[in-house]
Amino acid sequence: MSSTPDRHPVLAARSxxxxxxxxxxxxxxxxxxxxxxxxxxxxxxxERQPPLDAGAHLxxxxxRFTTLYAVRSGCFKSYRMDSEGRERVLxxxxxxxxxxxxxxxxxxxxxxxxxxxxxxxxxxPYSELSRLATQIPRLQExxxxxxxxxxxxxxxxxxxxxxxxxxxxxxxxxxxxxxxxGYSDRVFNLAMPRRDxxxxxxxxxxxxxxxxxxxxxxxxxxxxxREVRLLDLEGxxxxxxxxxxxxx
Amino acid sequence: MSSTPDRHPVLAARSxxxxxxxxxxxxxxxxxxxxxxxxxxxxxxxERQPPLDAGAHLxxxxxRFTTLYAVRSGCFKSYRMDSEGRERVLxxxxxxxxxxxxxxxxxxxxxxxxxxxxxxxxxxPYSELSRLATQIPRLQExxxxxxxxxxxxxxxxxxxxxxxxxxxxxxxxxxxxxxxxGYSDRVFNLAMPRRDxxxxxxxxxxxxxxxxxxxxxxxxxxxxxREVRLLDLEGxxxxxxxxxxxxx
DNA sequence: TTGGGAAATTGATTTGCATCAAGGGGAGAG
DNA sequence: CTCTCCCCTTGATGCAAATCAATTTCCCAA
Numbered sequence: 001m002s003s004t005p006d007r008h009p010v011l012a013a014r015s016x017x018x019x020x021x022x023x024x025x026x027x028x029x030x031x032x033x034x035x036x037x038x039x040x041x042x043x044x045x046x047e048r049q050p051p052l053d054a055g056a057h058l059x060x061x062x063x064r065f066t067t068l069y070a071v072r073s074g075c076f077k078s079y080r081m082d083s084e085g086r087e088r089v090l091x092x093x094x095x096x097x098x099x100x101x102x103x104x105x106x107x108x109x110x111x112x113x114x115x116x117x118x119x120x121x122x123x124x125p126y127s128e129l130s131r132l133a134t135q136i137p138r139l140q141e142x143x144x145x146x147x148x149x150x151x152x153x154x155x156x157x158x159x160x161x162x163x164x165x166x167x168x169x170x171x172x173x174x175x176x177x178x179x180x181x182g183y184s185d186r187v188f189n190l191a192m193p194r195r196d197x198x199x200x201x202x203x204x205x206x207x208x209x210x211x212x213x214x215x216x217x218x219x220x221x222x223x224x225x226r227e228v229r230l231l232d233l234e235g236x237x238x239x240x241x242x243x244x245x246x247x248x
Numbered sequence: 249m250s251s252t253p254d255r256h257p258v259l260a261a262r263s264x265x266x267x268x269x270x271x272x273x274x275x276x277x278x279x280x281x282x283x284x285x286x287x288x289x290x291x292x293x294x295e296r297q298p299p300l301d302a303g304a305h306l307x308x309x310x311x312r313f314t315t316l317y318a319v320r321s322g323c324f325k326s327y328r329m330d331s332e333g334r335e336r337v338l339x340x341x342x343x344x345x346x347x348x349x350x351x352x353x354x355x356x357x358x359x360x361x362x363x364x365x366x367x368x369x370x371x372x373p374y375s376e377l378s379r380l381a382t383q384i385p386r387l388q389e390x391x392x393x394x395x396x397x398x399x400x401x402x403x404x405x406x407x408x409x410x411x412x413x414x415x416x417x418x419x420x421x422x423x424x425x426x427x428x429x430g431y432s433d434r435v436f437n438l439a440m441p442r443r444d445x446x447x448x449x450x451x452x453x454x455x456x457x458x459x460x461x462x463x464x465x466x467x468x469x470x471x472x473x474r475e476v477r478l479l480d481l482e483g484x485x486x487x488x489x490x491x492x493x494x495x496x
Numbered sequence: 497t498t499g500g501g502a503a504a505t506t507g508a509t510t511t512g513c514a515t516c517a518a519g520g521g522g523a524g525a526g
Numbered sequence: 527c528t529c530t531c532c533c534c535t536t537g538a539t540g541c542a543a544a545t546c547a548a549t550t551t552c553c554c555a556a
Contacts, residue, residue, distance in 0.1 A: 209506080
């Protein structure tokens with residue numbers, strides 16, 4: 001996933017500036033639809049950041065918004081605190097996904113974003129990105145599309161589904177996103193603890209645990225701590241009541 | 249709210265093409281931040297549509313996406329049907345708000361949009377709008393902002409709040425949006441029946457009715473059928489657990 | 497290796513809201 | 527005017543998931 005380290009300082013400096021063109025995620029991420037020339041212009045403003053340890057924060061609610069972040073590797077979680085200090089998980093972000101979009105409107109970050117495991121990001125200074133987007137129509141189009149895609153994700157989260165529908169939908173969503181990234185859509189590791197999954201799905205941890213157990217008993221999945229194996233995608237989809245139509 | 253009718257046919261034809269410049273909503277809607285010259289360019293592609301009766305649909309899930317719609321007058325509801333044929337209200341749209349944004353990503357409308365009362369809209373052909381947005385940076389910026397704003401709205405809807413928090417938050421949200429539009433934030437009419445409010449808040453109609461009754465008993469609000477009078481904004485805010493921070 | 501602590505599971509009980517059921521009150525049609 | 531339909535409200539009951547409670551398991555650090 002991470003590129004080989006550059007030993008020559010000049011090459012290293014160039015590699016920091018030349019990210020998107022060589023990046024395996026360019027089919028999913030901001031550069032979708034750009035030709036090499038435009039991608040190199042995008043590279044000029046993308047800044048690869050030093051990796052973050054699990055638990056390290058990328059930004060916090062209330063900080064002035066300057067930068068969008070694209071996931072290079074690892075998994076990130078965005079969340080808020082409500083007035084009683086309870087955490088509200090809003091999203092999990094996989095490689096190729098853009099974070100911080102909800103901060104554009106108010107100009108202030110609306111979420112805390114934290115690395116769930118060792119994670120790498122590319123920083124995209126927003127003002128420069130939007131200037132470039134006026135010059136590269138396909139870049140503008142892709143940003144529109146990424147924003148619009150997040151709307152659909154939230155619309156799913158906002159639906160009133162049962163615990164089973166939510167958990168099944170969550171697993172299928174992850175499965176789809178794994179496949180998009182070239183990984184198995186049947187076997188994958190959850191980067192987040194059950195507590196975060198439950199919080200994201202607006203369920204109690206115990207409820208998630210019980211539903212998972214039930215799915216295992218019914219032969220739909222197998223789990224081994226953080227590892228999940230989906231045995232019956234069609235059955236899972238039925239349990240989700242087909243509430244998840246992948247938009248691909 | 250509506251402009252005076254033009255009697256002279258040539259003037260009438262021109263007025264159809266010249267909407268934004270004269271529109272009282274330009275401070276809220278797509279043209280925010282544009283100077284008169286740019287607004288006139290935007291006017292070239294905006295098409296005011298004939299008014300829709302209550303119950304008339306603007307678009308339906310699955311139709312090819314070509315057009316964003318801005319509310320000129322009235323109130324609109326966007327919703328989907330789940331796999332069991334139950335309606336899921338996703339949003340209510342007031343004048344100046346943009347509808348259809350979730351269709352950008354997949355290129356197909358993701359929601360049905362229906363007029364709740366006599367409603368007027370401006371049609372914005374998406375491909376032309378995005379082309380113009382590359383030429384007018386502030387227009388692009390405003391579209392980014394409107395998309396981002398919708399993300400925050402959905403994030404609220406996706407939170408796990410109690411029935412009281414939801415109803416209080418809903419009333420305060422409407423109150424804020426009324427104020428933005430120059431109307432009283434204390435007294436206003438609900439364009440939608442209780443059933444739609446309940447559906448939007450993922451509650452039963454009966455629950456909404458009970459919460460409203462409780463708020464009335466506690467002196468927070470008064471209601472008379474569709475008319476709402478907010479008596480104690482601070483108290484309401486406390487009932488909402490401050491879950492709604494207006495983003496201005 | 498062992499002890500401590502967080503994470504996960506399982507069971508018992510509670511509860512907030514949905515559902516079921518019934519009655520009141522406007523608005524529009526005839 | 528009156529009938530009718532739909533919307534809204536109120537009350538009674540049931541249920542899905544939260545909460546409370548108790549283990550078990552895993553991981554890491556000493």
